[in-house]
Amino acid sequence: MQFYLAPMEGITGYIYRNAFYKIYGNIDRYFAPFIMSKKLNQKEIRDILPENNQGMELIPQILANRAEDFLAIAKAIESYGYKKVNLNLGCPSPTVTSRNRGSGFLALPKELDRFLEEIFEACPMEISIKTRIGLEDEEEWEGLLKIYEKYPLEELIVHPRLKTDQYKPGTIHREAYKMAAEKSRHSLCYNGDIKDRETYQEFISDFPDTKKVMLGRGLLKKPWLIKKLKGGTEDPVLYKEELKAFHDELLAGYVDYMSGDQNTLYKMKELWAYLGTSFTNPDKYMKKIRKSQRLSEYKIWTDHLFREQELIL
Ligand SMILES: Cc1cc2nc3c(=O)[nH]c(=O)nc-3n(C[C@H](O)[C@H](O)[C@H](O)COP(=O)(O)O)c2cc1C
Known part of the structure; x- marks a missing residue:
């Protein structure tokens, strides 16, 4: 395929x-x-x-x-x-x-x-x-x-x-x-x-x-x-590490390309509307992410999410 x-x-x-x-x-x-x-x-x-x-x-x-x-x-x-x-x-x-x-x-x-x-x-x-x-x-x-x-x-x-x-x-x-x-x-x-x-x-x-x-x-x-x-191993730890790496790469890409926190945050928040559905208990974190006005705040809440919740594979 x-x-x-x-x-x-x-x-x-x-x-x-x-x-x-x-x-x-x-x-x-x-x-x-x-x-x-x-x-x-x-x-x-x-x-x-x-x-x-x-x-x-x-x-x-x-x-x-x-x-x-x-x-x-x-x-x-x-x-x-x-x-x-x-x-x-x-x-x-x-x-x-x-x-x-x-x-x-x-x-x-x-x-x-x-x-x-x-x-x-x-x-x-x-x-x-x-x-x-x-x-x-x-x-x-x-x-x-x-x-x-x-x-x-x-x-x-x-x-x-x-x-x-x-x-x-x-x-x-x-x-x-x-x-x-x-x-x-x-x-x-x-x-x-x-x-x-x-x-x-x-x-x-x-x-x-x-x-x-x-x-x-x-x-x-x-x-x-x-x-x-494709039938690859379903290792939740590996999948989460990869997702974090993907997230960080994407964030770095937008930070590089966009001027100001607001534009980058807009892009990342748009993505979280999709990505958020694949985490356990996402509501509290999504609310904080959506409300973040600065990248520093956004990073704190995404770090919390990655640390405290699991992926729904
Ligand atoms: C936010 C968004 C933007 C889209 N933009 C395009 C586009 O530029 N060109 C296009 O052919 N389809 C576009 N689509 C449709 C998708 O390419 C795809 O056909 C559709 O989402 C169905 O596939 P899926 O169920 O796998 O998502 C868009 C869909 C979404 C949700």
């Missing part, structure tokens, strides 16, 4: 990816959060600069619904040496979908088809797609899949939810993924709600032919997850 890191805007930027690579290093492909401006801004450039992504295979992602925009962004990305790019057809955020981008573009299959025809015709890079299965009805998926079949996708990453499902638990459409697994000629990658050994085992027993999975929130909550899925 190959494991991919899902792109997660605001979280899995290059600082996160580098810390992950250094401590865990078990990701086959890293996906950068989406780029949508034709002229890449400084933050977007820094995120994909090869010197900021050494040793890992990084696939930049584009969010666009006009071929002209896609091609301009792809050209800029290519100038940094990339040969592959991913198209985002999954983002469910209203600010994106209201302008018919991300999963909003799935509502316009004819326009989507024309867009794909143009970009596959003109773009010299290999293009993969990360998609949801429709806007509001599972019936939409068959038609979308037929469109994808027309083009030489580098791979097709399927998050089998509708736009209207957002991220609600229990909304994975297994039948839709099954249709892709049975009918698609593309190399498939599955994405969605793999968060522990049980959900992973269930997936591989249902879909033994899928050889690639993309993990998002499951890894944010349990950065050791892939090790566990």
